[in-house]
Amino acid sequence: xxxxxxxxxxxxxxxxxxxxxxxxxxxxxxxxxxxxxxxxxxxxxxxxxxxxxxxxxxxxxxxxxxxxxxxxxxxxxxxxxxxxxxxxxxxxxxxxxxxxxxxxxxxxxxxxxxxxxxxxxxxxxxxxxxxxxxxxxxxxxxxxxxxxxxxxxxxxxxxxxxxxxxxxxxxxxxxxxxxxxxxxxxxxxxxxxxxxxxxxxxxxxxxxxxxxxxxxxxxxxxxxxxxxxxxxxxxxxxxxxxxxxxxxxxxxxxxxxxxxxxxxxxxxxxxxxxxxxxxxxxxxxxxxxxxxxxxxxxxxxxxxxxxxxxxxxxxxxxxxxxxxxxxxx
Amino acid sequence: xxxxxxxxxxxxxxxxxxxxxxxxxxxxxxxxxxxxxxxxxxxxxxxxxxxxxxxxxxxxxxxxxxxxxxxxxxxxxxxxxxxxxxxxxxxxxxxxxxxxxxxxxxxxxxxxxxxxxxxxxxxxxxxxxxxxxxxxxxxxxxxxxxxxxxxxxxxxxxxxxxxxxxxxxxxxxxxxxxxxxxxxxxxxxxxxxxxxxxxxxxxxxxxxxxxxxxxxxxxxxxxxxxxxxxxxxxxxxxxxxxxxxxxxxxxxxxxxxxxxxxxxxxxxxxxxxxxxxxxxxxxxxxxxxxxxxxxxxxxxxxxxxxxxxxxxxxxxxxxxxxxxxxxxxxxxxxxxxxxxxxxxxxxxxxxxxxxxxxxxxxxxxxxxxxx
Numbered sequence: 001x002x003x004x005x006x007x008x009x010x011x012x013x014x015x016x017x018x019x020x021x022x023x024x025x026x027x028x029x030x031x032x033x034x035x036x037x038x039x040x041x042x043x044x045x046x047x048x049x050x051x052x053x054x055x056x057x058x059x060x061x062x063x064x065x066x067x068x069x070x071x072x073x074x075x076x077x078x079x080x081x082x083x084x085x086x087x088x089x090x091x092x093x094x095x096x097x098x099x100x101x102x103x104x105x106x107x108x109x110x111x112x113x114x115x116x117x118x119x120x121x122x123x124x125x126x127x128x129x130x131x132x133x134x135x136x137x138x139x140x141x142x143x144x145x146x147x148x149x150x151x152x153x154x155x156x157x158x159x160x161x162x163x164x165x166x167x168x169x170x171x172x173x174x175x176x177x178x179x180x181x182x183x184x185x186x187x188x189x190x191x192x193x194x195x196x197x198x199x200x201x202x203x204x205x206x207x208x209x210x211x212x213x214x215x216x217x218x219x220x221x222x223x224x225x226x227x228x229x230x231x232x233x234x235x236x237x238x239x240x241x242x243x244x245x246x247x248x249x250x251x252x253x254x255x256x257x258x259x260x261x262x263x264x265x266x267x268x269x270x271x272x273x274x275x276x277x278x279x280x281x282x283x284x285x286x287x288x289x290x291x292x293x294x295x296x297x298x299x300x301x302x303x304x305x306x307x308x309x310x311x312x313x314x315x316x317x318x319x320x321x322x323x324x325x326x327x328x329x
Numbered sequence: 330x331x332x333x334x335x336x337x338x339x340x341x342x343x344x345x346x347x348x349x350x351x352x353x354x355x356x357x358x359x360x361x362x363x364x365x366x367x368x369x370x371x372x373x374x375x376x377x378x379x380x381x382x383x384x385x386x387x388x389x390x391x392x393x394x395x396x397x398x399x400x401x402x403x404x405x406x407x408x409x410x411x412x413x414x415x416x417x418x419x420x421x422x423x424x425x426x427x428x429x430x431x432x433x434x435x436x437x438x439x440x441x442x443x444x445x446x447x448x449x450x451x452x453x454x455x456x457x458x459x460x461x462x463x464x465x466x467x468x469x470x471x472x473x474x475x476x477x478x479x480x481x482x483x484x485x486x487x488x489x490x491x492x493x494x495x496x497x498x499x500x501x502x503x504x505x506x507x508x509x510x511x512x513x514x515x516x517x518x519x520x521x522x523x524x525x526x527x528x529x530x531x532x533x534x535x536x537x538x539x540x541x542x543x544x545x546x547x548x549x550x551x552x553x554x555x556x557x558x559x560x561x562x563x564x565x566x567x568x569x570x571x572x573x574x575x576x577x578x579x580x581x582x583x584x585x586x587x588x589x590x591x592x593x594x595x596x597x598x599x600x601x602x603x604x605x606x607x608x609x610x611x612x613x614x615x616x617x618x619x620x621x622x623x624x625x626x627x628x629x630x631x632x633x634x635x636x637x638x639x640x641x642x643x644x645x646x647x648x649x650x651x652x653x654x655x656x657x658x659x660x661x662x663x664x665x666x667x668x669x670x671x672x673x674x675x676x677x678x679x680x681x682x683x684x685x686x687x688x689x690x691x692x693x694x695x696x697x698x699x700x
Contacts, residue, residue, distance in 0.1 A: 050640065050643050050644050050659075052634070052635065052640050052643060052661055053640055053644065079604060081407075081604065086405065087406075088406045088407030088607070089407070090407060090637060091407045091408060091606040091607040091608065091610060091637040091638045091641060092606075092637055092640060092641055094407065094604050094605065094606040094607070094641070095602060095604065095606040095610065095638075095641030095642075095644075095645070098601060098602045098603060098604070098641070098644075098645055099641060099644040099645060101648075102601065102644055102645045102647065102648040103644060242415060243403075243412070243414075243415050243432075245412070246405055246406035246407065246411060246412075247406065247407065275376075276376060276635045277376075278378075278408075278409050278635060278636075278637040279409065281374050281375070281376035281377050281378075281409070281635065282374060282377060282381075282409055282412050282413075282416050284374070285374035285377070285416060286415070286416060286419060289419055289423060303376075
């Protein structure tokens with residue numbers, strides 16, 4: 001019987017899961033991904049977390065508990081401190097495995113490698129081998145599994161950059177559909193271009209964000225997500241700032257804002273933040289101020305938390321699109 | 330050039346001593362009042378942490394008084410503090426203030442940059458003068474901490490409520506007004522003599538309560554509803570984990586040698602939190618363990634609302650509390666915190682600790698008696 005590894009569908013899952021999934025599968029494990037976020041998963045997360053934690057952290061706890069109920073042998077909870085030199089994700093990510101261990105009961109074994117590139121990539125190989133050691137004695141096999149995972153991840157990234165959603169990208173990689181089919185389904189002319197800023201775990205979890213992408217599309221907007229821009233452009237536009245932003249995700253959002261404001265290719269910006277998100281509380285403020293000064297386009301900051309009020313949410317989106325229409329005239 | 334800086338507890342006394350001896354023109358922002366906090370909260374991002382809001386309030390008040398250069402510390406993450414200065418500058422500029430902001434980044438960020446900033450500030454100053462100014466600032470910092478320890482002792486045991494606090498205020502004024510290096514020592518002696526005159530309650534063995542948490546909230550009384558005074562007057566002796574001189578030591582000097590945090594504290598935190606999470610999150614967990622080991626009755630964890638490192642600590646502290654058998658309470662503070670509710674929670678916590686102590690005593694007595 002192969003060992004089962006559970007991967008929670010939350011936080012940086014949407015950034016890296018083809019890499020993680022392939023890696024564990026290549027090592028002979030059966031990978032179980034928790035199901036899509038539901039009200040139950042959210043509630044089960046809220047039950048065990050402190051009130052002050054942000055929504056994505058609460059939901060992540062829910063996914064962990066969901067996996068605990070499935071009796072997996074291991075759960076993969078990486079400690080993602082930093083994925084670029086001198087940059088960080090967020091302090092909560094650095095303490096995540098410890099929070100999980102303190103909050104969730106009856107945990108199976110937890111695989112929680114420290115992924116910290118704040119001082120460069122030096123330890124990457126050690127990290128990969130140390131995870132692989134659990135399942136295979138052959139370091140070469142482990143490294144090849146990682147390499148294969150990494151190739152899939154690269155492919156996945158490039159599909160995201162072309163504008164496919166994470167699900168579509170995975171389907172294409174797994175040969176379930178062809179890229180052309182997906183594109184044909186997409187070809188519909190849309191009037192307005194909206195830049196939707198936010199962290200991947202908020203943008204691509206349609207439960208958390210009350211299906212915002214789909215809703216905007218239905219209102220006639222083409223939605224641009226931060227994943228469309230290459231790292232190079234992000235880097236170049238960040239160079240114009242007086243101080244480097246040391247949060248990887250916020251740096252991406254700022255790069256996007258500055259790029260699109262300069263290129264004037266968009267009709268509006270929506271910034272989706274989780275209630276209590278630390279980095280966004282400062283960066284969102286800056287972005288709002290810049291847009292006001294330079295952009296002359298509608299800007300809206302939407303805060304989401306566990307108290308869903310979908311009607312109010314829809315009203316705000318409609319008002320926003322109305323505003324774009326008015327500005328265009 | 331007229332320099333100003335943010336308030337953080339007694340920091341103003343130390344900085345004032347430094348700039349005064351250098352002959353640099355400066356303005357100490359007016360003491361933090363309700364108005365300061367209102368101003369700050371009005372113009373700052375809603376979900377920014379409380380210290381940033383108070384900073385903004387301080388700056389606006391100081392700029393109104395004629396300051397034109399702000400000195401602010403920086404950081405390199407992952408905690409938000411590292412980006413305070415940039416946001417504050419943007420807010421003040423948008424409000425129409427024309428001011429220059431000197432940001433002192435920690436050495437790990439870029440040593441050359443810090444030295445350059447300091448050099449610009451001190452341009453044309455005599456080296457002897459600089460050393461003297463630094464020395465007097467450091468001595469005052471040490472003196473303030475010494476006095477604070479005395480205050481914690483006497484406040485918990487004083488017979489007439491409020492005597493210690495009154496003397497403490499006087500002591501702060503004396504230290505602030507002392508000009509010469511030689512007279513600092515005699516000032517402390519004078520203050521200590523006055524402390525000894527405070528009448529103490531008989532047979533009072535005060536509860537010992539440890540304070541842990543985010544540095545600004547710990548050091549600035551207006552951000553923590555004056556918790557030290559409240560606890561002291563309830564008859565509890567406060568122990569504080571973070572002190573300014575220690576913090577300077579670990580952050581400016583040890584950081585230069587690339588040693589993060591205090592080793593003892595990190596080791597203590599290890600079973601519960603095994604990684605640096607920015608700010609003082611790791612220290613909050615570690616210090617709580619150390620307090621539990623040293624027989625402190627309870628721990629109060631203080632943090633600004635939405636503080637990321639402290640939320641990590643808050644999630645982990647219940648486990649520490651259970652395994653180490655020490656009551657811990659977390660207080661998240663911001664401009665919306667209400668004094669009455671805060672006080673009630675503190676009083677309830679102190680009651681709980683007293684009850685726990687009584688029970689322990691009772692158990693011990695039962696063991697000793699013959700029946």
